[in-house]
Amino acid sequence: MNKPVEMQNVQTMPLWIGGKHKQATSTRAGEIINPATGRVIGRVPFCNAADIDAAVQSAQRAFPAWRDSPPLRRARVLMRFRELLDQNKDQLAALITAEHGKTLADAGGSVQRGIEVVEFAMGIPHLVKGEHSEEVGTGVDTHSLRQPLGVCAGITPFNFPIMVPLWMFPVALACGNTFVLKPSEKVPSASMRMAELLKQAGLPDGVFNVVHGDKEAVDALLNHPGVKAISFVGSTPIAKYIYETASKSGKRVQALGGAKNHAVVLPDADTEFAADALMGAAYGSAGERCMSISAVVAVGSSADPLVAKLKEKASKLKIGPGDGKDMDMGPLITRAHRDKVAGYVDKGVAEGAKLVLDGRGLKVTEYQDGNFLGASLFDHVKTDMTIYKDEIFGPVLCVLRVDTLDDAIRMINANPYANGTAVFTRSGGAARKFEREIEVGMVGINVPIPVPIAFFSFGGWRNSLFGDQHVHGMEGVRFYTRGKVVTSRWPDANALPTGLNMPTLG
Numbered sequence: 001m002n003k004p005v006e007m008q009n010v011q012t013m014p015l016w017i018g019g020k021h022k023q024a025t026s027t028r029a030g031e032i033i034n035p036a037t038g039r040v041i042g043r044v045p046f047c048n049a050a051d052i053d054a055a056v057q058s059a060q061r062a063f064p065a066w067r068d069s070p071p072l073r074r075a076r077v078l079m080r081f082r083e084l085l086d087q088n089k090d091q092l093a094a095l096i097t098a099e100h101g102k103t104l105a106d107a108g109g110s111v112q113r114g115i116e117v118v119e120f121a122m123g124i125p126h127l128v129k130g131e132h133s134e135e136v137g138t139g140v141d142t143h144s145l146r147q148p149l150g151v152c153a154g155i156t157p158f159n160f161p162i163m164v165p166l167w168m169f170p171v172a173l174a175c176g177n178t179f180v181l182k183p184s185e186k187v188p189s190a191s192m193r194m195a196e197l198l199k200q201a202g203l204p205d206g207v208f209n210v211v212h213g214d215k216e217a218v219d220a221l222l223n224h225p226g227v228k229a230i231s232f233v234g235s236t237p238i239a240k241y242i243y244e245t246a247s248k249s250g251k252r253v254q255a256l257g258g259a260k261n262h263a264v265v266l267p268d269a270d271t272e273f274a275a276d277a278l279m280g281a282a283y284g285s286a287g288e289r290c291m292s293i294s295a296v297v298a299v300g301s302s303a304d305p306l307v308a309k310l311k312e313k314a315s316k317l318k319i320g321p322g323d324g325k326d327m328d329m330g331p332l333i334t335r336a337h338r339d340k341v342a343g344y345v346d347k348g349v350a351e352g353a354k355l356v357l358d359g360r361g362l363k364v365t366e367y368q369d370g371n372f373l374g375a376s377l378f379d380h381v382k383t384d385m386t387i388y389k390d391e392i393f394g395p396v397l398c399v400l401r402v403d404t405l406d407d408a409i410r411m412i413n414a415n416p417y418a419n420g421t422a423v424f425t426r427s428g429g430a431a432r433k434f435e436r437e438i439e440v441g442m443v444g445i446n447v448p449i450p451v452p453i454a455f456f457s458f459g460g461w462r463n464s465l466f467g468d469q470h471v472h473g474m475e476g477v478r479f480y481t482r483g484k485v486v487t488s489r490w491p492d493a494n495a496l497p498t499g500l501n502m503p504t505l506g
Contacts, residue, residue: 010040010041010042010043011042011043012029012042012043012044012045013032013042013043013044013045013188013189013192013212014192015045015047015051015055015209015210015211015212016191016192016195016196016208016209016210017054017055017058017206017209017210017211018058018205018206018209019199019203019204019205019206020205022054023045024045024046024047024048024051024212025048025050025051026045026046026047026048026050026051026213028045028046028048028216029043029044029045029046030043030044030046030185030214031043031044032044032099032186032187032188032189033186033334034098034099034101035099035100035101035330035331035332035333035334035370035371036101036320036321036322036323036330036331036367036370036371036372037321037367037369037370038335038369038370038371039369041098041099042189044185044188044212045212045213046185046212046213046214046216046217047182047211047212047213047216047217047220048213048216048217048220049216049220051211051213051217051220052180052211052213052217052220052221052224053220053224055180055209055210055211056151056153056180056221056224056226056227057226058205058206058209059151059178059179059180059206059207059209059226060150060151060178060226061206062178062204062205062206062207063148063150063151063177063178065204066173066176066177066178066204066207067147067148067176067177069176070125071124071125071128071174071176072125074124074173074174074176075121075122075123075124075125075174076202077173077198077201077202077203078118078121078122078124078170078173078174078201079122080200080201080202081118081170081197081198081201081203082115082118082119082122083201084197084200084201085111085114085115085118085194085197086115088193088197089108089111089112089115090108091193092107092111092162092190092193092194093107093108093111094107094323095161095189095190095193096110096111096161096162096187096190097322097323097330098189099161099186099187099188099189099190100158100159100161100186100187100288100322100330100333101286101321101322101330101331101332101333101370101371102285102286102288102322102330103322103323103324103327103328103329103330104322104323106284106285106322106330107162107322110160110162110163111162111163113163113451113454114160114162114163114164114165114166114167115166116453116454117166117167117170117171117454117472118166118170119454120170120171120454120455120472120473121170121171121173121174122174124174124175124477127174127474127477128145128146128175128477128481130143130144130145130146131143131144132144136487137489139489139490139491140487140488140489141487141488141489142485142486142487142488143485143486143488144483144484144485144486145483145484145486146175146477146478146481146482146483146484147176147481147482147484148175148176148177148480148481149177149228149229149252149480149481149482150177150178150226150228150229151177151178151179151180151226151227151228152168152169152172152177152178152179152180152227152228152229152230152231152480153179153180153181153182153221153227153229153230153231154168154169154172154179154180154181154182154230154231154232155182155218155221155230155231155232155233155234155242156168156181156182156183156184156191156232156233156234157184157233157234157290158184158186158187158288158333159285159288159289159290159333160233160289161183161184161187161188161189161190161191162190162194164233165181165183165190165191165194166194167231167233167458167471167472167476168181168231168471168472168476169181169208171471171472171476171477171479171480172229172231172480173203173207173208175477175480175481176481177228177229177480178206178207178208178209179207179208179209180209180210180211180221180227181195181208181209181210181211182210182211182212182213182217182218182221183210183212185212185213185214186333186334188210188212191210192210195208195209195210218242219245222242222245222246222249222251223245223249225249227251228251228252229251229252229253229254229479229480230242230246230251230252230253230254230255231253231254231255231471231479232253232254232255232256233256233290233471234256234257234258235257235258235391236257236258236391236417236463236464237257238257239255239256239257239258239465239466240255240257240463240466242255242466243255243466243467244466252467252479253466253467254459254465254466254467254468254469254470254471254479255465255466255467256290256458256459256460256464256465256470256471257417257460257463257464257465257466258290258391258417258419258463258464259290259291259292259294259391259417259419259420259460259464260294260295260388260389260391260415260416260417260419261291261292261293261294261295261417261419261420261421261422262293262295262296262297262408262411262412262415262421262422263278263281263293263295263296263297263421263422263423263424263448264296264297264299264405264408264409264412264421264422264423264424264425264434265296265297265298265299265302265306265423265424266299266300266302266405266423266424266425266427266430267299267300267301267302268425268426268427268430269302269424269425269426270424270426271302271305271306271309272309273424273446274306274309274424275306275309275310275312275313276313277424277446277447277448278293278296278310278397278448279310279313279314279317279328280448280449281293281422281448281449282294282296282314282375282395282397283314283317283328283329283375283395283397284328284329285329285330286329286330286331286332286373286394286395287341287392287393287394287395287396288332288333288393288394289449290419290464291419291420291442291449291450291451292393292449293397293422293448293449294391294392294396294397294398295381295388295397295398295399295400296310296397296398296399296400297400297401297402297408297411297412298399298400298401298402299402299403299404299405299407299408300402300403300404303379303399303401306399307356307377307379307399310356310377310397310399311356311357311377314357314375314377314397315357315375317329317374317375319362319364319372319374319375320364320367320372321364321367321370329375329395330372331367331370331371331372331373332371332372332373332394333371334371335371337371337393337394338371338372338373338394340394341373341392341393341394341395341396342360342373344386344387344390344392344394344396345358345359345360345376345387345396346360347385347386347387348378348381348385348386348387348396348398351385351386351387352380352382352385353378353379353380353381353382353385353387353398354378354379354380355376355377355378356377356378356379356399357374357375357376357377358374358376359373359374359375359376359395359396360373360374360376361374362374373394373395374395375395375397376395376396376397377396377397377399378396378397378398378399379399379401380399380401381398381399381400382400383400383411383414385398388400391417405430405433405434409433409434409437409438412438412439412440413437413438413439416462416463417460417462417463417464418439418440418441418460418461418462418463418464419440419441419442419460419461419464419465420440420441420442420443420444420449420450420451420460421438421440421442421443421444421450422443422444422445422446422447422448422449422450423435423443423444423445423446424446425445425446431445431446439461439462440460440461441459441460441461441464441465441470442458442459442460452473454472454473455473455474456473457469457470457471457472457473457474457475457476458470458471458472458473459471459475
């Protein structure tokens with residue numbers, strides 16, 4: 001795989017508007033920092049309302065022709081885009097590693113999962129088919145159809161610079177919409193590269209646009225009258241703000257928020273298998289995943305052997321720069337976030353949880369300025385502790401102990417977050433009980449991170465989702481289209497008018 005190369009001359013990232021690079025008019029900008037080295041590798045503009053308006057206007061101008069293009073033609077553009085993503089996936093993974101810090105293998109896996117959404121969207125000629133009923137009344141037929149909304153916008157997080165945008169814009173474009181993407185200002189390069197690949201695939205200019213920035217740019221998108229729908233993935237407070245703000249102006253919104261994902265381990269589970277699975281689920285991507293397992297609920301006699309296995313395996317994780325050989329875990333995204341996560345470990349100790357493994361003292365040779373933090377493991381955590389209640393978003397795993405599966409289900413259902421959960425068991429009956437009674441959007445049975453495949457939809461419940469539709473899959477198609485029903489009659493020239501009464505179809 002290609003390794004990320006730091007820029008010799010720090011350059012400012014352009015915008016992508018109307019099918020080409022464009023400089024922002026805003027004078028505000030931020031730094032792009034390699035989390036492993038702590039060095040500045042670029043600058044990113046913080047767009048103002050004029051920059052956002054330019055992108056939205058570009059998308060508005062491109063919409064009529066793109067809307068009117070046959071779905072099969074739109075699918076062919078996505079087919080070429082999918083091939084280009086596959087050809088460039090090593091480069092895309094390297095861009096992710098340079099700006100986010102996750103390992104190249106992890107970054108490559110996320111690119112592949114994004115490609116799968118493009119493959120789903122390539123089936124759009126079938127996915128937007130309507131229904132038809134003949135002779136619903138005398139000489140009357142009815143059919144339904146789905147039509148695009150217009151300009152849609154996506155606001156995406158730092159932790160998946162390729163995968164999460166690909167959850168959104170391929171489906172939106174396939175449905176006939178145009179799109180404005182605002183990636184995280186911490187990881188802008190991957191989105192710009194995808195814009196270039198879309199143009200290479202034959203996407204008309206203006207159909208896809210990329211802007212950068214902070215809250216000012218976000219607010220400009222939320223309040224722009226030309227934007228018809230907003231898709232968001234991020235923390236719960238911001239998701240709620242985006243949902244409330246955009247909904248007030250009549251926009252359609254899907255805002256995916258935070259998580260506190262639980263894995264239940266029953267006494268009959270294979271302890272070795274469960275511990276191996278939880279390593280990746282808890283510490284992969286340094287815990288910076290909305291589907292990361294951060295709470296393990298050990299039922300009955302499973303607790304002691306499970307904690308021992310988790311400690312053994314977590315203490316052997318290889319931690320260092322994401323482009324290093326055979327690394328298990330890279331740095332956290334910023335120094336401030338690294339210190340915040342370490343502060344949660346301090347808090348857990350102060351509140352009485354048992355610290356089984358302490359990652360605060362980790363030092364990575366030759367990367368002293370990197371944002372590294374080792375794996376931490378707590379046992380005997382209680383539900384009133386801060387480390388349980390908050391979404392830590394780092395390599396900290398908490399073990400809680402309960403007596404029964406019913407206790408575990410009650411605990412999870414009482415949590416304000418409901419994104420993903422999993423159960424480890426050999427019992428089909430226990431698994432079936434869990435999947436039926438658990439009040440969480442995505443459920444894994446002996447699968448620790450139950451991210452659905454692209455032709456199913458991704459999304460949680462309660463404070464993990466604001467809005468009615470999840471992303472990608474058929475819910476994504478429904479989100480990016482609106483339904484229309486046509487009832488038609490072709491009367492003879494001599495037919496009498498129906499009069500002023502409520503029409504009936506008998």
